[in-house]
Amino acid sequence: MASIIVCSAPHDGHVSPMLGVARRLIARGHRVRFLTGPKYAEAVRSAGAEFLPLGPGADEPPKSTDATGMQAIRDGVRLLVIDPARGQYEPLMAAVAAEPTDAVLAEISFMAASILSRQPRESRPPVIACGILPLTLSSRDCAPFGMGLNPGKGPLSRLRNRALNWFVANVALKDTQRQVNEKMRELGGVEPDGSFFLDWARKADLFAQFTVEEFEYPRSDAPDNLRFFGPMARHGVSGGAKPDWWEDLDGARPVVYVTQGTVSNEDFTALVGPTLEGLADEDVTVVVSSGRRPLAALPPLPANARAAEFLPDAELLPKVAVYVTNGGYGGLHYAMENGVPIVVAGDTEDKPEGAARVAWAGAGINLKTGRPKPEAIRDAVQKVLSDGRYRAASQHIGAAIAASPGVDGLIDELEAILR
CATH class of the missing domain: 3.40.50.2000 (Glycogen Phosphorylase B;)
Structure with missing residues (x-):
């Protein structure tokens, strides 16, 4: 020992x-x-x-x-x-x-x-x-x-x-x-x-x-x-009480998961708000994690959005079609481990480096700003959903993580x- x-x-x-x-x-x-x-x-x-x-x-x-x-x-x-x-x-x-x-x-x-x-x-x-x-x-x-x-x-x-x-x-x-x-x-x-x-x-x-x-x-x-x-924390957090809307994630519509993590989540107008606005009229279900902040701090939710203070990544990500994030290193790896393509918008701390690697690896789109416009998020999500190369690249990295x-x-x- x-x-x-x-x-x-x-x-x-x-x-x-x-x-x-x-x-x-x-x-x-x-x-x-x-x-x-x-x-x-x-x-x-x-x-x-x-x-x-x-x-x-x-x-x-x-x-x-x-x-x-x-x-x-x-x-x-x-x-x-x-x-x-x-x-x-x-x-x-x-x-x-x-x-x-x-x-x-x-x-x-x-x-x-x-x-x-x-x-x-x-x-x-x-x-x-x-x-x-x-x-x-x-x-x-x-x-x-x-x-x-x-x-x-x-x-x-x-x-x-x-x-x-x-x-x-x-x-x-x-x-x-x-x-x-x-x-x-x-x-x-x-x-x-x-x-x-x-x-x-x-x-x-x-x-x-x-x-x-x-x-x-x-x-x-x-x-x-x-x-x-490879990442040390594999599969993400699992278990715990699920929100009462969990059964809405039944595969009828693509799920777009957006979060600003547990650190850079004091201002939801940076990424969560524009994502909700940009996707409000899209045929998707938007799932929001507030990173343990009160849900009252979130912007108003459109009809196609669901929110929780904390979500079990291990059980949520297999249901997700696109992950929208400000680029935390751990979250990027959780997404790719599940083969989920990424739209990333981060420009503080180390986040520009993670965002650049997402684009370089072909696993998603780098919006190159921490405060993207709603239409930029909408266009990026639509592109990722319609072009299978992003998911294939994320799955390729996911296979490397598994090995x-x-x-x-x-x-x-x-x-x-x-x-």
């Missing part, structure tokens, strides 16, 4: 896949201490792990930001990475010092793990970086993370990518890099070595990306420690490292 620390920032989309890893580690006989915010203490203990609380400044999720483009990356790094760093690093190092620790698994935004990975290997446990976001690694074959640009093909695209990567590292995010360097020096005594902060997982003992290669841009310069395991090694594959690699 190994003693393992699992680390996550206190956000549903970060904690959920890491809890999937923790549950399976415990089932395979390992001891798990789970470091995250107090909001998730009960969920951690229910999974069979020991709860470790994050320190001040890291124990609560930051407010979401409406910034887009490079400003979204700057804000995201400050809010998710730099500001919580001390509240992550001090309890992590205290837990490592308190008793023997065989490995640390941390999701990619957890800065304390990046600091730990830079310590001499003989003085630290193995660090496993877990990619819960679209792959952040810089590459000559891809545009920089955050721009939402497809990699392109041929020498001109590679030249464009090289220029953009230089610009982002040396101009657009130069000050952000400086702040990261200062925080690493302050907390861990780590001196800058010229590496870009989004590339820290190159120094981990294993970089476990939670997707399949079919949903990620090829990188000829990918590091040797990168492995694709991917998942949590057990990750644990096999971890156990090999420990041996």
Whole structure:
């Protein structure tokens, strides 16, 4: 039995896949201490792990930001990475010092793990970086993370990518890099070595990306420690009381499922409202999840719409013809696992990257905005419903997800490292 620390920032989309890893580690006989915010203490203990609380400044999720483009990356790094760093690093190092620790698994935004990975290997446990976001690694074959640009093909695209990567590292995010360097020096005594902060997982003992290669841009310069395991949280949530309108999903009309997730759902005029308006006169049934917010916060529902605060994805998605989303990474994988084509409209945080990959993979349409017009959603849904190539592409990725090694594959690699 190994003693393992699992680390996550206190956000549903970060904690959920890491809890999937923790549950399976415990089932395979390992001891798990789970470091995250107090909001998730009960969920951690229910999974069979020991709860470790994050320190001040890291124990609560930051407010979401409406910034887009490079400003979204700057804000995201400050809010998710730099500001919580001390509240992550001090309890992590205290837990490592308190008793023997065989490995640390941390999701990619957890800065304390990046600091730990830079310590001499003989003085630290193995660090496993877990990619819960679209792959952040810089590459000559891809545009920089955050721009939402497809990699392109041929020498001109590679030249464009090289220029953009230089610009982002040396101009657009130069000050952000400086702040990261200062925080690493302050907390861990780590001196800058010229590496870009989004590339820290190159120094981990294993970089476990939670997707399949079919949903990620090829990188000829990918590091040797990168492995694709597929999504950790498979099939979505199932069970629980179903809404009284559930029997309306009888297959008589195509079902369009729209949600803004559980984080970016404070303003339903961004995506849910335009979807309801755009599809009000269409021969479809629109199903809305409010992401646990009160239904009274939703816009008025047209006659062809049904709503619930929470819906069991595992049982709903097999009934769905089109998934309309702002691009959360977990939701995209749930849809593709079920072969459901996607209309995606997201332009904050990491969402432009997920949206760009949906279009690149052919699994859906990227509306390239977080506030689409009703007619744009209507046209995209009609196109996806009428063109079977989108569903076929989503099913192709779904088959790759089904064949991917998942949590057990990750644990096999971890156990090999420990041996």
